[in-house]
Amino acid sequence: xxxxxxxxxxxxxxxxxxxxxxxxxxxxxxxxxxxxxxxxxxxxxxxxxxxxxxxxxxxxxxxxxxxxxxxxxxxxxxxxxxxxxxxxxxxxxxxxxxxxxxxxxxxxxxxxxxxxxxxxxxxxxxxxxxxxxxxxxxxxxxxxxxxxxxxxxxxxxxxxxxxxxxxxxxxxxxxxxxxxxxxxxxxxxxxxxxxxxxxxxxxxxxxxxxxxxxxxxxxxxxxxxxxxxxxxxxxxxxxxxxxxxxxxxxxxxxxxxxxxxxxxxxxxxxxxxxxxxxxxxxxxxxxxxxxxxxxxxxxxxxxxxxxxxxxxxxxxxxxxxxxxxxxxxxxxxxxxxxx
Amino acid sequence: xxxxxxxxxxxxxxxxxxxxxxxxxxxxxxxxxxxxxxxxxxxxxxxxxxxxxxxxxxxxxxxxxxxxxxxxxxxxxxxxxxxxxxxxxxxxxxxxxxxxxxxxxxxxxxxxxxxxxxxxxxxxxxxxxxxxxxxxxxxxxxxxxxxxxxxxxxxxxxxxxxxxxxxxxxxxxxxxxxxxxxxxxxxxxxxxxxxxxxxxxxxxxxxxxxxxxxxxxxxxxxxxxxxxxxxxxxxxxxxxxxxxxxxxxxxxxxxxxxxxxxxxxxxxxxxxxxxxxxxxxxxxxxxxxxxxxxxxxxxxxxxxxxxxxxxxxxxxxxxxxxxxxxxxxxxxxxxxxxxxxxxxxxxxxxxxxxxxxxxxxxxxxxxxxxxxxxxxxxxxxxxxxxxxxxxxxxxxxxxxxxxxxxxxxxxxxxxxxxxxxxxxxxxxxxxxxxxxxxxxxxxxxxxxxxxxxxxxxxxxxxxxxxxxxxxxxxxxxxxxxxxxxxxxxxxxxxxxxxxxxxxxxxxxxxxxxxxxxxxxxxxxxxxxxxxxxxxxxxxxxxxxxxxxxxxxxxxxxxxxxxxxxxxxxxxxxxxxxxxxxxxxxxxxxxxxxxxxxxxxxxxxxxxxxxxxxxxxxxxxxxxxxxxxxxxx
Numbered sequence: 001x002x003x004x005x006x007x008x009x010x011x012x013x014x015x016x017x018x019x020x021x022x023x024x025x026x027x028x029x030x031x032x033x034x035x036x037x038x039x040x041x042x043x044x045x046x047x048x049x050x051x052x053x054x055x056x057x058x059x060x061x062x063x064x065x066x067x068x069x070x071x072x073x074x075x076x077x078x079x080x081x082x083x084x085x086x087x088x089x090x091x092x093x094x095x096x097x098x099x100x101x102x103x104x105x106x107x108x109x110x111x112x113x114x115x116x117x118x119x120x121x122x123x124x125x126x127x128x129x130x131x132x133x134x135x136x137x138x139x140x141x142x143x144x145x146x147x148x149x150x151x152x153x154x155x156x157x158x159x160x161x162x163x164x165x166x167x168x169x170x171x172x173x174x175x176x177x178x179x180x181x182x183x184x185x186x187x188x189x190x191x192x193x194x195x196x197x198x199x200x201x202x203x204x205x206x207x208x209x210x211x212x213x214x215x216x217x218x219x220x221x222x223x224x225x226x227x228x229x230x231x232x233x234x235x236x237x238x239x240x241x242x243x244x245x246x247x248x249x250x251x252x253x254x255x256x257x258x259x260x261x262x263x264x265x266x267x268x269x270x271x272x273x274x275x276x277x278x279x280x281x282x283x284x285x286x287x288x289x290x291x292x293x294x295x296x297x298x299x300x301x302x303x304x305x306x307x308x309x310x311x312x313x314x315x316x317x318x319x320x321x322x323x324x325x326x327x328x329x330x331x332x333x334x335x336x337x338x339x
Numbered sequence: 340x341x342x343x344x345x346x347x348x349x350x351x352x353x354x355x356x357x358x359x360x361x362x363x364x365x366x367x368x369x370x371x372x373x374x375x376x377x378x379x380x381x382x383x384x385x386x387x388x389x390x391x392x393x394x395x396x397x398x399x400x401x402x403x404x405x406x407x408x409x410x411x412x413x414x415x416x417x418x419x420x421x422x423x424x425x426x427x428x429x430x431x432x433x434x435x436x437x438x439x440x441x442x443x444x445x446x447x448x449x450x451x452x453x454x455x456x457x458x459x460x461x462x463x464x465x466x467x468x469x470x471x472x473x474x475x476x477x478x479x480x481x482x483x484x485x486x487x488x489x490x491x492x493x494x495x496x497x498x499x500x501x502x503x504x505x506x507x508x509x510x511x512x513x514x515x516x517x518x519x520x521x522x523x524x525x526x527x528x529x530x531x532x533x534x535x536x537x538x539x540x541x542x543x544x545x546x547x548x549x550x551x552x553x554x555x556x557x558x559x560x561x562x563x564x565x566x567x568x569x570x571x572x573x574x575x576x577x578x579x580x581x582x583x584x585x586x587x588x589x590x591x592x593x594x595x596x597x598x599x600x601x602x603x604x605x606x607x608x609x610x611x612x613x614x615x616x617x618x619x620x621x622x623x624x625x626x627x628x629x630x631x632x633x634x635x636x637x638x639x640x641x642x643x644x645x646x647x648x649x650x651x652x653x654x655x656x657x658x659x660x661x662x663x664x665x666x667x668x669x670x671x672x673x674x675x676x677x678x679x680x681x682x683x684x685x686x687x688x689x690x691x692x693x694x695x696x697x698x699x700x701x702x703x704x705x706x707x708x709x710x711x712x713x714x715x716x717x718x719x720x721x722x723x724x725x726x727x728x729x730x731x732x733x734x735x736x737x738x739x740x741x742x743x744x745x746x747x748x749x750x751x752x753x754x755x756x757x758x759x760x761x762x763x764x765x766x767x768x769x770x771x772x773x774x775x776x777x778x779x780x781x782x783x784x785x786x787x788x789x790x791x792x793x794x795x796x797x798x799x800x801x802x803x804x805x806x807x808x809x810x811x812x813x814x815x816x817x818x819x820x821x822x823x824x825x826x827x828x829x830x831x832x833x834x835x836x837x838x839x840x841x842x843x844x845x846x847x848x849x850x851x852x853x854x855x856x857x858x859x860x861x862x863x864x865x866x867x868x869x870x871x872x873x874x875x876x877x878x879x880x881x882x883x884x885x886x887x888x889x890x891x892x893x894x895x896x897x898x899x900x901x902x903x904x905x906x907x908x909x910x911x912x913x914x915x916x917x918x919x920x921x922x923x924x925x926x927x928x929x930x931x932x933x934x935x936x937x938x939x940x941x942x943x944x945x946x947x948x949x950x951x952x953x954x955x956x957x958x959x960x961x962x963x964x965x966x967x968x969x970x971x
Contacts, residue, residue, distance in 0.1 A: 015811070016786060017823065017824075044806070045809050046803065046804060046805060046806045046807070046808070046809055047803070047804060048803075049650075049803050050811075051647070054814075061811050061813070062811050062813075062824065065809055066809055067650075067803040067809050067810065067811070068810075068811035068812070068813075069647070069650055069677070069811070069812055069813065070811065070812070070813025070814060070815065071643065071646070071673060071813070071814065072643075072669055072670060072673050072814055075639060075640070075643040075670065077640075078635065078636075078639065078640035078641075078643035078644050078647070079643045079644065079646055079647035079650070080647060081633070081635075081640070081644050081647065082606065082608060082633065082643065082644030082645055082646065082647030082648040082651075082655065083647035083648060083650055083651045083803075084647075085606065085631055085633060085644070085647075085648065086604075086606045086631060086647070086648035086651045086652075086653040086655075087648075087651035087652070087653070087803065087804070089804065090651065090803050090804065107636055107637060107640070108636065108639075108640055108643075111635075111636040111640070309631060309633070310631075312626055313626045313627075313629060313630075313631060315626075316626035316627040317626075317627045317629075319627075320627040321627065322627060322628075322629075323595070323625055323627045323628030323629070325592075325595060325596060325599060325628075325766045326765075326766040326767075328592070328595070328625075329582070329592065329763045329764065329766070330580070330582070330763060332582060333379060333382075333383050333528050333531075333582065333583070334580050334581060334582045334763065335382070335383050335384075335385060335580070335581055335582075336578075336579070336580045336581070337385065337573075337575075337576045337577065337578050337579060337580075337581060338578055339578040
């Protein structure tokens with residue numbers, strides 16, 4: 001086998017299907033970054049499976065030349081769990097959206113995270129139902145005017161990162177569709193993590209909810225409205241890197257570094273292995289009161305679900321020997337009827 | 340105390356051909372365990388056996404109340420039996436609530452054994468009785484044996500120094516000992532059970548239970564009220580080695596066999612639900628067979644995980660009961676679209692909604708036939724007895740893999756918890772189920788075509804990990820051949836036709852319908868599922884009484900066997916008994932335009948032979964003799 005021939009390129013992951021997202025949709029950028037990082041991850045297309053539910057984002061598997069299942073609404077985590085349990089050798093990605101993962105599939109989403117199945121889940125959060133043409137979603141903000149909420153949304157929105165830490169996910173990250181370098185880095189780190197990697201991507205739906213994340217996307221503002229999480233480093237942000245995040249009791253606060261009263265050492269240092277309580281606090285940092293964190297919130301190592309499940313199977317075989325049907329059928333009380 | 344001293348009775352023994360006993364008590368009294376032991380012991384003695392466990396949905400309903408009554412009926416005989424028996428020879432009642440809720444099934448002259456210690460005023464109050472039924476003049480109709488079981492058991496086990504509660508718990512074994520004496524049952528298997536179950540670390544409990552069992556046996560030998568015991572000789576079953584098997588157990592074992600025959604490992608995903616959960620418990624014990632059991636977060640996740648495993652090339656199985664099947668509906672449609680092999684097993688119970696969780700019914704047939712959006716047919720097979728569950732899941736897996744589609748297997752609560760002797764198969768003689776996963780591209784001019792079909796219209800089962808065969812499947816309509824998304828009107832029509840034809844092709848892989856009895860005549864009884872035993876026995880009795888009647892028991896409900904219509908046309912009338920309001924009848928009438936008559940019951944109980952026999956007699960003329968020609 002020649003290794004030279006096996007260097008993978010983005011084209012190796014491009015399918016022959018026409019991409020049918022609306023022009024200008026943030027999904028294009030995520031697809032492009034995925035196709036860019038897949039060869040760098042180095043797992044061949046035939047060992048890779050994309051599984052999705054229903055929604056705009058869930059068309060994703062058709063556009064990558066790997067194995068793929070476009071399943072039913074909300075159920076991709078369950079399909080993926082069954083696949084990974086029975087085929088631990090495969091690299092599995094779940095592609096979902098805010099409605100798919102947090103509304104109809106909320107149950108599967110939290111159970112996937114708590115089990116720590118070794119797969120990667122990318123949630124395209126656009127705070128709207130796009131494919132059904134503009135109803136509010138579980139991440140739509142209060143007061144948001146949509147087709148189904150002409151007088152404004154009254155539900156309190158779900159926070160995907162808070163849900164993930166509540167379910168004790170072992171890898172939690174956030175990125176932004178237009179911040180392509182950052183997105184590529186986060187996707188690669190997600191792929192490298194053993195266990196469930198959860199990545200929320202702020203994604204613009206330019207047709208039904210245009211500009212929902214413009215504060216985090218626009219180059220002009222994003223340095224002040226987002227903060228890049230870096231493991232072991234103090235939490236500093238701002239165009240001039242003159243603002244920081246400090247822990248005050250059980251709350252976070254924005255502090256000014258410009259006047260020198262607060263030193264870098266007084267700031268919160270980001271720790272990807274920190275207590276979940278701290279991760280939860282980070283997840284609550286919301287624009288405009290806070291810059292919204294992007295990057296890896298949490299990265300800890302636990303035994304994966306399939307390791308534990310397959311481990312019990314191996315243990316049973318080593319303790320009791322490979323199962324013998326005839327022995328099983330003849331076990332217990334039997335009797336013989338003579339001819 | 341030696342076994343020898345109790346192995347034979349001093350009293351005269353009366354040989355009879357069959358006995359039906361029902362054991363009833365509080366749901367915490369251990370009646371199910373007692374019944375299973377009596378069944379197992381009778382089977383070991385070579386009797387044919389059939390059982391009917393009947394218990395409340397609550398784990399411990401309020402003690403002593405009518406709602407908390409749990410029962411176990413068993414018929415053991417020296418001839419073939421297919422039902423747990425219509426009428427009782429003996430009723431053993433552990434308390435007043437159990438007595439009054441079951442007495443109606445004991446005919447005049449029947450043996451009635453009661454624990455008289457539990458007929459105190461407080462017990463009567465719990466059963467909502469003002470006076471003791473034991474004082475009722477109607478008791479003269481029965482051979483009533485009042486046994487102070489609680490007191491005798493406590494005295495018998497006093498030497499072990501157990502607390503009052505533990506000592507009292509031994510009384511079901513005292514009752515068992517008495518029943519064992521009465522019917523000449525050997526105690527060895529039950530003694531092995533007692534020491535196996537209670538032996539480790541708490542042998543005092545085991546010894547006390549053994550003492551209670553033996554004391555019950557000795558009590559039968561001693562009291563004058565029981566002048567003789569009974570015995571039932573071994574039945575003449577097909578030669579071979581047998582064991583006793585319950586429906587859910589046979590189903591689990593059938594899955595293991597199907598996996599081995601096809602070189603697969605079972606991936607079993609389910610969510611707990613009565614009466615299917617025992618399949619999960621059973622399979623979870625066999626991880627050394629490579630079985631992967633996954634208790635999912637809900638019914639939908641269970642079926643979806645099984646679909647995921649199927650895409651990966653494994654044997655995906657999910658089981659449930661009616662309410663859970665309702666939740667799996669959308670995913671079953673997905674499996675139809677993905678054209679992946681999948682087993683969906685429905686252990687039916689009384690419905691609708693939560694219905695009667697622990698009672699039997701056959702009312703999910705139309706749900707599994709039609710309960711999906713769009714044109715979404717799939718094969719439906721139904722087990723007819725506990726042992727048949729072993730066979731039917733293997734047939735279902737054969738169909739699923741040869742045709743690449745999901746297959747539904749119907750069982751029911753009666754079969755699931757019922758037991759019968761099972762002729763142990765020779766594993767070396769099980770034929771392989773051939774499965775191919777393609778390695779090469781089937782399209783010389785472009786990418787792999789996941790929906791290119793063989794002569795049965797099955798698509799190739801290409802699995803992830805195979806270089807060059809990357810493909811995407813999904814719930815959106817696909818272009819035949821390429822599997823690409825297609826909204827083309829002609830293609831949709833074509834794909835709907837293909838998916839229907841695949842199901843129809845199942846009939847080519849299955850045996851034709853058999854008829855028991857005359858090949859033409861006055862009446863054909865069409866039965867399906869767990870009512871087989873009662874229908875068969877009733878038809879046989881009617882044939883012996885000179886009626887022109889035959890039985891066609893339908894195991895394949897979709898598609899129907901190709902010769903079924905022709906068989907139906909040879910009889911003047913068709914009777915379809917079902918534990919629903921006429922679901923197979925609706926299918927038969929619409930398919931064959933025949934004026935089939937129903938006999939329907941939804942009381943959470945199986946048919947009695949008598950009621951079916953009477954219905955057959957009502958529909959046939961007494962003068963008729965059966966035709967000479969008959970096949971099995």
